[in-house]
Amino acid sequence: MKLTTLAVRNIKRNFSKYVMYFFTLSFSVFTVYSFRALIQNQYVNAAMTYDVRYRTMLAAFGVIIFVFVMFFLISSNASFIRARKKEISMYSLFGMSNGKIGKLLFTETMFVGLAALVVGIGAGVFFSKLIAMILLDITLAEFTGDIAFTITPQGVYLTAIPFLFIFCVMGLSGLRVISKFELVDLFKAEKVSEGKSKGSILVLILSLTLIGTGYYLAATSGSDVIIGAAIPILILVIVGTYLFFWGGLPKVLSWMKKRKTKYYRGQNLIAVSALAHRMRSIGSTMATIAVLSAVATTAVATGFNLYQNIERNTYGILGYDLYFYGGQEELLDDVFSAFESYDVELIGDYTTERLQVKPKNNILAFDGNVEYYNPEQDYFRVYSQSVCNELLALSRVNSKPIQIKEGEAAYVRSFWSNVPGMTEEIERAIMAEPLQFSNQEIRVTSFLDASFISFGAVHTIVLNDADFTELMAAGDIMGVDSSGEPFDQVTVFKYNNALKAGKFNRKVNQILSGNVGKYRSAYNHYTESLETFGLVCFIGFFMSVVFILMTASLLYFKQIMAAEEERHQYEMLRKIGMDSQVERRVITKRLLPVFFIPLVIGILHSIFAMKTADTIVFSNMIAAENSYLVVLAFSGIMYGIYAIVYGVFYFITKRQYTRIVG
C-alpha cells in the first residue's frame, strides 16, 4: 500500500472530524481571496472615492485574518495529531519510521489543504460578483451600476502561495509533535487524569478583580483619558479572562460540588464532574473563545453602529440638507434653478443674517481659571426667538420650537460644551454669570441642543424677540465686522430625497465650490461616511464570521475528541439504569456550559468595550440623551445574531456528540 492511498483512506475515515475543520479552512481561503479580488477589482476601485484608504484597510485585514488562520491551523493540527496518538504509535510499532509517519501526515495535510484551497478560491471566484455588489451596495449611497464577473489571477496566487506556506509549516509542526511521542504511550491506558485543576479562590478573586477593574475603567473614564487607558484595559480584561478559566471557574465548580442536594442529582453529578475533569484541557480554549467572541462582537457591533448612525450623525453635525454662507446675491438663483432642472422637490429655505453680540462682561471662566469668553477676541452668535424657530423648523433634527422669556436667553450647546462629565459644571458656570449689555442684563436660563445653528460661532445664544429688538436698537448687536463689511448671510435648505440626489448634488458642488464663504451638503458628508463606515462594517462582518467559525470548530473538535473518550462512560451509565431522557439532559448539561460561558463572557466584555467606543465616538455622533443606550440597542441586534449562529454550532456539536456516545 502506498503512502498516498493510506493518507486518502485516513481522511475518508476521519471525515466527520475533518468536515468542520475543512469548512473553516475553506472559508478562510474564501475570505482572503475575496479581499484580494476586491482590491484588484477595477469596478470597485473606480467607485471608491478614497481608493487608497480602502485598499489599505482590506489588505491590512487580510493580513490579520492570515495570522489568525495560521495560529488556528497550527494548534488544531497539533490536537488532531495528538488525538490520533494511538493510531500513530501503532504505525510506529509496526516499524514505520518517524520520517515516514511525518510524510504520511504531511500528505494528509496537503490533501485537505489543497482541497480547501480549491473550494475556497472556487467559491471566491463564484461569489466575487456578489461580494463586490454587496460591498458597493453598503458603501455607496446610490449604487446602480453593474459589475462584470471577473477572475483575478493575481488574487488567486496571492492567496494560494501564503496558504501553501502555512500548510508546509503545519506539516512540519506535525513532525515535531510526533517526535515527542513515546511508543509506551500506546500501552498506557488513559486512566490518568488530564490533571484536574481544583482551582483556587485567590485566582478567582484575582481574575474577577482584574476584569472588574477593566470594566470600571472602561465604564467611567472620560474621553480624555480613555484612549490612553485602552491598552491597560485590554490587558486587564484578557489576563483576567484567562485566569478565570484556568483557576476561577474550576473553583466555582468545586463549590457547586459542595452543595450536595443540588450536586447529587444524577445529571448534575455526571455533568459537573465531567466538566470539572476537563477544565484543565479546555480552559485555555474557552478563554480564547471568550476573548475572540468579544473582539468579533465588538467589531461587528461597532461597524453596525457606525453604519446605522451615519444618517443621524450627518444631520447631527450638519443639521440641514444644504447650507452655505456668503455670495447669496449671485448664487441663490443658480441654486434654485438647479432644484428645478434636476427635479428635486424643495420643501423650504430660509436666509438670515449671522449677527454677533459682544457682552460687556470681563473675562468669563468656569472652574476659576478656564476662560470661555474674552471680550477682546470672542463673540456670541445671536438669534431672536422667531428666527431661531425658523431655523429649527427647516432642520432635519427633531427640535421643538423654543419659547424664551424676557431678560432670559437660551445657550446653544456646542461641541466644546459637550465634554461628558464636564457638561454640568460648564452649564452651571454659564448660568451663574449674567451677560452685561448697554442697557440691560440677560441671564442664560436654558440650553438648546442644536449646535448646527451656530454656523461657525463658538458661543450662540437665542433671545426673546423684544430683547433682541432692544439690543439691536442699543447697538449691542453687530451686523458688520471691524472693517465695516457686513457678515455673510446664511441660507439653509430642506428638500426631499436629499441623501439620494447625487446628480443634483454634483451640480450644487459645481455652483458653490470656491464661490461662497462655506457650504456643506448632507449628501457629501453622508457618502463619505458611508464609504468609510460601510467598509468597517463589511470587514467587521467578515472578521466575525471567520472568528466564529474558528472558535466554533475548535470547540466542536475538542468536544468530539472528548466524546470518543467518554463513550464508555455512557455505556456504563446506561447499564446502571440511565434512561435516554436523562441521557439527553446529561449531554445538554455537559456541553452547554462549554459553549455558553465563553459566549456570555465574550458578550459581557463587548458590552463594556462598546461603552468605551461610546465615550470615544458615539457620544459625539448620536444626539440622543443617552447615546450608550442607543449603541447597546444596535449592538444587541448583532449580539443576537452572533448568539444564534453560535447556537447553531452548539446544536451541530451536540448532535454529533450524541451520535458518538449513543
Next chain:
Amino acid sequence: MLLLKVENISKIYGTKRGAKQYEALKRISFEVHEGEFIGVMGASGSGKTTLLNILGSIDRPTNGRFMLDGADITALNKRQLAQHRIENIGFIFQDYNLLETMTLKENIILPLALHGCKVQVMEERLRKLGGDLGILSILDKYPYEVSGGEQQRAAACRALITNPKMILADEPTGNLDSRSGRALLELLTQINRTYGTTILMVTHDVFAASYCQKIMFIRDGEIYHELYAGDDKQKFFDSIIDVMSVLGGEKQ
C-alpha cells in the same frame, strides 16, 4: 423463595432470513432462588455473557421470557427497563467501569443520584456499606489513585447501594491478581451471606467458580451441565475442572 424464572430464552444474532444467523442462546430455561450464589461457566463464545446481558435487561431475548419476583421483565418498555435496572439489578464488571471523572464516593452513589434519592439517605447507606466493604478511608479518592482491588470493591459497593434483588457479576476477578481476586470472592460470599443477596456470576476461572453454591455450564447456547457444591471444597473444585476439560476438549 423463587426469585428468577427463565423460560425458553433464545437469542439469535443476524437478520432473521439471512444466511448468517447465529444462535447464541437456544431455548434456555432455569430457576434461581433467593439468596443463591450461582456461577455460570463456559468456553469463549458459549453464550454466557449474552445470557447475563439479557438477565440484566441490557439486551433483549429473541424469544422466550423471564420473570423477576413474579414480574415479566421482557414485557417492559425501554423507560421501565431503565427503572428496573436501577431498582432491581446491581452490576459488577470485569473492568470495574468506574467513571474516572468522579471520586469513588460519587461513583458509588451515582445509581441513587440517578434515581433521585435524598442526600441523607445516600450518605447513610454509603456509610454503612462502605464500612462493611472496608473502603471508607478511600471514598474521596479518584479511581486512578487506588488499586484495582479497591476499585472493584467500590464497584461492588455501587452494585449493592440500591439494595438490588440480584447482582450480576461479569468476570469480576478477570482483571485482578490472585490475592485481590480471592479477597473479592470472599467479599461476594460475605455479601451473599449477610445481606442474602442473590448473585449470578459469569466466570471462566475455576477457582472463582468454586466459591459458588451452584454452577451452570453452558455450551453452544445450551445448559450442558449443573454442579452443586458439597461440603468438600476440594472435591467441588476437581469436578469443575473435569467438566471444564470436557467442555474445552469437545469444543475443538
